[in-house]
Amino acid sequence: MRTAICYFSGTGNAYALSKKLAEELGQGSSLFAIPELFDLRSLDGYDAIGVVCPVYSFGPPSIVKKFVKRLAIIHDRYFFGIMCYGKMSAAALYLLSNEFKASGLTLNYGATIKMPENYIVALSIPSENEIEKQFTDMDKAVVQIAADIKAQKQEPIGWSFGALFTPFYNNANKHISDTSKNFKVTGCIGCGTCESVCPVANIIMKNSMPEFGDICEGCLACLHTCPESAINYNNKTVGKKRYINPRIPLNELKKRL
Numbered sequence: 707m708r709t710a711i712c713y714f715s716g717t718g719n720a721y722a723l724s725k726k727l728a729e730e731l732g733q734g735s736s737l738f739a740i741p742e743l744f745d746l747r748s749l750d751g752y753d754a755i756g757v758v759c760p761v762y763s764f765g766p767p768s769i770v771k772k773f774v775k776r777l778a779i780i781h782d783r784y785f786f787g788i789m790c791y792g793k794m795s796a797a798a799l800y801l802l803s804n805e806f807k808a809s810g811l812t813l814n815y816g817a818t819i820k821m822p823e824n825y826i827v828a829l830s831i832p833s834e835n836e837i838e839k840q841f842t843d844m845d846k847a848v849v850q851i852a853a854d855i856k857a858q859k860q861e862p863i864g865w866s867f868g869a870l871f872t873p874f875y876n877n878a879n880k881h882i883s884d885t886s887k888n889f890k891v892t893g894c895i896g897c898g899t900c901e902s903v904c905p906v907a908n909i910i911m912k913n914s915m916p917e918f919g920d921i922c923e924g925c926l927a928c929l930h931t932c933p934e935s936a937i938n939y940n941n942k943t944v945g946k947k948r949y950i951n952p953r954i955p956l957n958e959l960k961k962r963l
């Protein structure tokens with residue numbers, strides 16, 4: 707079976723998850739970064755197509771929703787969705803499956819996996835011990851998920867109580883592209899790391915300073931990877947510990963686009 711794993715990731719969790727899934731699925735599986743998937747003919751010949759992404763405000767990131775809309779032209783495939791979350795996924799999978807439905811498709815199978823929290827605007831990243839434990843659990847979960855995908859397990863995603871958070875998601879999702887407008891940059895050394903890790907190319911270096919555009923996905927990759935912690939979300943992230951998935955070398959995060 708050939709499987710296309712289409713991922714979106716900010717700080718590397720969904721990317722690490724995608725790599726692990728590809729490893730478990732073995733030969734015939736390929737990774738595609740959603741922001742780079744301009745031509746859906748790249749997915750020709752894949753029997754299974756999966757979306758792997760983080761949960762944002764209890765639902766899928768905007769870029770993933772747009773991607774699923776584009777998938778409407780593809781039929782007769784096995785579709786799956788795997789979402790990583792920090793504290794509470796609510797009905798993120800249900801909302802993702804609704805996006806498939808709106809495209810005339812069925813999300814045949816889905817799973818959520820707890821991975822390190824990166825939303826330091828409101829929360830903090832877990833302790834190193836907790837992070838290690840989450841990775842051990844993630845490795846185990848992915849073995850089962852890969853077996854399910856190989857068997858093309860059918861597990862349609864139904865309504866759950868988490869769906870009550872949908873109005874919150876709808877509201878928060880409208881504002882997420884404003885994230886970089888809330889950034890304050892102080893102490894920048896002009897290294898360009900933020901520009902090269904932004905998964906959607908929303909940052910351009912000008913006069914050795916980052917300039918943010920208006921296609922931000924709110925992933926916080928720039929904020930977390932800045933070596934000087936020069937990027938802060940207003941004053942909400944000042945002094946807070948930063949996070950990048952420790953299995954993903956910074957150079958690999960930079961090479962995604």
Ligand SMILES: Cc1cc2nc3c(=O)[nH]c(=O)nc-3n(C[C@H](O)[C@H](O)[C@H](O)COP(=O)(O)O)c2cc1C
Pocket residue numbers: 714715716717718719720721759760761762763764765790791792793794795821822823824825882924925926951
């Ligand atoms: C804008 C934003 C919103 C988030 N919202 C949620 C949420 O609603 N529930 C949750 O459990 N985690 C939430 N998180 C945490 C991420 O889903 C989690 O850390 C994920 O593993 C990050 O994946 P990545 O490293 O691939 O970007 C949010 C993170 C960001 C940046």
Ligand code: SF4
Pocket residue numbers: 891893894895896897898899900901914915916931932933934935936937
């Ligand atoms: S990563 Fe930080 S120090 Fe480097 S250019 Fe961006 S803001 Fe400046």
Ligand code: SF4
Pocket residue numbers: 716885886903904905906907908909918921922923924925926927928929
């Ligand atoms: S500007 Fe920063 S927060 Fe926005 S998409 Fe790029 S890396 Fe993510």
